[in-house]
Amino acid sequence: MSAKLDLFNIISLLKNILKEDRKHPLHEPLFTGKEWDYVKDCLDTVWVSSAGKYVDEFNFKLEQYTGIKHAIAVVNGTAALHICLKLAGVQQGDEVLMPALTFVATANTVVYCGAIPHFIDIEVQSLGVDPAKLNDYLKEIAVVKNGLCYNKQTMRPIRAVIAMHTFGHPVDLEPLLEVCKKYKLELIEDAAEALGSYYKNRHVGSYGKLSAVSFNGNKIITTGGGGAILTNDTELAKLAKHLTTTAKVPHPWAFIHDQVGYNYRMPNINAALGCAQIEQIDHFIRNKRTLAEKYKKAFTNVQGVSFFKEPAYAQSNYWLNTLIIDEEYKAMRDLLLSETNKRGIGTRPSWVLMNKLDMYTNCPHMDLSVAENLGQRIINIPSSAYLGE
Numbered sequence: 001m002s003a004k005l006d007l008f009n010i011i012s013l014l015k016n017i018l019k020e021d022r023k024h025p026l027h028e029p030l031f032t033g034k035e036w037d038y039v040k041d042c043l044d045t046v047w048v049s050s051a052g053k054y055v056d057e058f059n060f061k062l063e064q065y066t067g068i069k070h071a072i073a074v075v076n077g078t079a080a081l082h083i084c085l086k087l088a089g090v091q092q093g094d095e096v097l098m099p100a101l102t103f104v105a106t107a108n109t110v111v112y113c114g115a116i117p118h119f120i121d122i123e124v125q126s127l128g129v130d131p132a133k134l135n136d137y138l139k140e141i142a143v144v145k146n147g148l149c150y151n152k153q154t155m156r157p158i159r160a161v162i163a164m165h166t167f168g169h170p171v172d173l174e175p176l177l178e179v180c181k182k183y184k185l186e187l188i189e190d191a192a193e194a195l196g197s198y199y200k201n202r203h204v205g206s207y208g209k210l211s212a213v214s215f216n217g218n219k220i221i222t223t224g225g226g227g228a229i230l231t232n233d234t235e236l237a238k239l240a241k242h243l244t245t246t247a248k249v250p251h252p253w254a255f256i257h258d259q260v261g262y263n264y265r266m267p268n269i270n271a272a273l274g275c276a277q278i279e280q281i282d283h284f285i286r287n288k289r290t291l292a293e294k295y296k297k298a299f300t301n302v303q304g305v306s307f308f309k310e311p312a313y314a315q316s317n318y319w320l321n322t323l324i325i326d327e328e329y330k331a332m333r334d335l336l337l338s339e340t341n342k343r344g345i346g347t348r349p350s351w352v353l354m355n356k357l358d359m360y361t362n363c364p365h366m367d368l369s370v371a372e373n374l375g376q377r378i379i380n381i382p383s384s385a386y387l388g389e
């Protein structure tokens with residue numbers, strides 16, 4: 001017989017932090033800056049589509065904030081990651097290593113390139129890729145020939161590793177970079193959830209060859225829908241800009257395209273919203289870290305559940321605050337999800353592991369015991385910035 005959580009106590013602790021007697025979604029945007037002014041300017045000047053001053057301004061603000069040389073705003077984080085993989089050389093028949101615990105877009109973008117997701121395990125301290133376990137796995141299944149890594153079992157090239165910063169918590173990037181160097185793999189950072197997170201005092205997204213961030217409505221800042229490609233490589237940045245604007249060759253009036261491109265441009269009106277949002281990001285993150293401290297204090301010494309804290313090497317944006325149910329109580333997780341949502345407290349489990357989804361069940365994978373275990377024990381709890389006021 002499984003142990004039982006004190007659901008009443010957990011719900012009471014959550015309510016004490018949430019305070020207001022209303023529904024609390026998992027993460028909602030906060031519009032307290034110049035959003036109306038900038039969006040109205042787009043409407044007044046009729047610059048609402050894929051050209052206009054706010055797109056360039058938003059890119060510049062992203063570059064300034066992250067310290068990464070180049071930002072290219074696009075329609076969403078999935079499009080951003082797709083282009084990152086294309087520019088990293090991922091092609092038909094390649095394998096791409098990626099965590100089994102991630103949002104489905106990470107795997108989908110690999111397939112968009114004609115490549116095959118290869119699922120790897122995570123570690124407890126970050127909920128992201130485990131570099132040591134990956135290194136041991138590659139010793140068994142990989143060989144480097146002529147500067148390229150191959151899977152000895154399938155004889156397919158293994159082109160890249162995607163490091164997804166789960167819930168905003170940075171992966172341990174330095175040892176992962178060593179693994180990538182050893183096995184001639186490109187590192188791509190899926191930083192969709194991690195704008196404002198730092199690994200050893202450097203903004204995430206600056207370690208991989210390219211990285212992707214997201215500005216969906218539930219992210220740390222929002223453009224309604226949107227994303228960006230980040231890179232320190234000037235030539236790759238130029239190509240990213242070109243590919244995301246339908247590969248159109250500059251010309252005063254003619255429509256000439258020199259390769260297959262993508263209509264992934266961020267509209268000016270979305271970028272206007274983004275400009276106002278990023279002006280407030282420091283405030284948002286202060287609030288979110290304050291909220292995380294409240295949760296951490298509240299759930300200290302609570303039987304059967306613990307608050308997930310940022311790794312020691314990192315400063316997280318705490319995009320989604322997370323509770324981990326103790327092993328002996330994991331059978332009660334779904335009941336806790338049900339009872340909290342009944343009471344207007346927005347909670348959710350982590351994603352279904354990618355190798356469990358119908359379209360990915362035949363993809364290669366390593367031992368996924370940590371991901372499988374934690375995937376049954378994670379609960380995300382309300383994380384909106386206003387809750388830290």
